[in-house]
Amino acid sequence: MSAATGAVLLTAAIARLRAAAIRDPQRDARRLLAHALEIAPGRLTLVLPEPVPAAARARFEAALLRREAHEPVSHIVGLRAFWGRDFRVTRDVLDPRPETEILIEAALSVPFSNMLDLGTGSGCILLTLLSERPGAFGLGTDISAAALAVARGNAGRLGVAGARFLLSDWYQVVEGRFDLIVSNPPYIAEAEMSGLAPELAHEPRGALTDGGDGLSAYRAIAAGARARLAPGGRLLVEIGPTQAQAVSGIFAAAGLEILAVLPDLDGRHRVVETRVAASGT
Template identity: 65%
Template sequence: MRRASGGATPPMPTAAEALRAALPWLRAAGIADPARDARRLLAHAMAIAPDRLTLALPRPLSAAEAAAFEAALAARGQRQPVSQITGSRAFWGRSFRVTRDTLDPRPETETLVAEALSAPFVRLLDLGTGTGCILLSCLAERPHATGVGIDASAAALAVARENAALLGLSDRADLRLGDWFAGLEGRFDLIVSNPPYIAAAELPALAPEVRDWEPMLALSPGGDGLAAYRAIAAGVQAHLAPGGRLLLEIGATQADAVLALLAAAGFSDMRVLPDLDGRDRVVAARNPC
C-alpha cells in the first residue's frame, strides 16, 4: 500500500485495487472462481448490489468497507460459502436468506420448481423445506395457492419464516416443525421435496463448502442415502389427493432406486427429469388413486 509523505495515514485503496489484490489470495486458497466470488464479496462489503459494483470501482473504500471485505475474504478462505457470508442467495428470480442452518439453494433445484409450475395446484406440501425456497417460489407464482412447509430443524424453520415474511407470503405459507408426515392431516394436490440424499460413503468427496458448512441433517441420512425416499414413499399416499403430483429431487445415480420405491407404493405414472447439465434431477409421479 502506498504511504503518503510526512508519515501521514496512507490512503485507502480503491475498490478496484482491493478487488485485484483479492484475486491471487483467493486463488491460492483453492477457490474455483476467485473473480466471481471477490466481486460478490466486495459488493456485499460496500453494501451495494453486485450489478452496481463496476460503477463503484474507482472510488476509495472506507475503513469500514475495507474491514468488511477483509473479513469476508478470510471467511471465504476458510471455504465458507459466499451465500452464508453475504446471508442471501438468488433462486428463481428472488433473494432468499441463507444461514448455516439451511442448505444453500442451488440452480439445479429450479428444475423441480419449473415442473411444479407446469400444472395447476391449489394446496402444496413441501417436505424438508429448509430456506423455504421451493415452497415460497411456487406460492409466489401462484397467488391463489396455499402451502405447508415441514422441517425437522427449528433453526431452519426460523429462516424459512423470515423468507416468507420478506416475500410477503406469511399468510399463505404454514411452516411447521415436524418429521415428514407425522401429525399432518388432509390431502394436497402437489407434494414436493428436496430431502437429504447423499450416501455416507459420498460425504468425504464433497466440496468443503458443502461438507464443512452446510447442515448434515439436510445433506445426508447416512447409509445408502435413500432413507428419506423410503419414508416419503411409505406415507405419501395418505396425503396426496387423487391425481395429485409428487416431485422429488434426487441424486444423479438414484433414479432407479427411487422409481422402484414409488412403484412399490402404487405409483405407475412416473418420469425422470434432467437438470440443465443433463443429469437426473427430479422424479415426477402422479397419484393414480
C-alpha cells in the same frame, strides 16, 4: 496515504481466493466487495476506481477470510438468489442450488391450489411456488426448529401469506391431502460425504445425508404419499444423479405411477415426478 481503490482491493482478493482453491474467485471476490461496500453487485464496476473507506475495507477483509475457509458466499452475505428472488440462508439450512429450479419448473407445469413441502429448509421451494401461484396455499415441514425460523423469516420478507410451517418428521403430524407434494430430501450416501466440496461442511449435515445409503428419505416419503395426495395429485422429488432407477423403484413399489425422470441443465437425472397410480394399474 490515500486509501486503496476498489480495483486494487479486488485484484488482490481474486489472487487470494484463487490461491485458496476457490472455484470462481473473480465472481466471489466481486460479490463480497459489493457486500462490504453495501451496494448492489451490479453497481460495483462503477465504483471500482474510487477509494474504499476503512470500514468497508475491514468488512471486505473479514469476508475474504471466511471465504478462504470455504464458507459459502451465501452464508457470508446472508442471501442466496433462487428463481429470481433472494432468500436468507444460514448454517441451519441447505443452500438453494440452481439444480433445484428443475423441480420448480416441473411443479409449475400443472395447476395446484394446496401443496406440501417436506423438509422445507429455507423455504425456497415452497415460497417460490406460492409466489408464482397467487391464491395457492402451502405447508412446509422440517425436523429443525432453526430451519423453520429461517423459512418463516423468508415468508415474511417475500410477503407470502399463503405459507404455514410445522415441526414434523416427514408426515408425522401432517393432516389433510394435497394437490402437490414436493421435497428436496437428504440424498447423499454416507460413503460419499468425504468426497464433497469443502463448502458443504458449513451446511447442516442432516440436510445432506441420511447417514446411510441416501435413499431412506425416499422410502419415508413414498410410504406416506398415498395417504396425503389428493386425487390426481403429484409428488416431485429432487434426486442425486445416479439415483433415478432406485428412487423410481421405491415409488413404484408404493403404488405411485412414475410420470417422468427430468434432467438438469447438465443432462443428469435430477427430479422424479410421480402421481397415485390409477385404480387397477
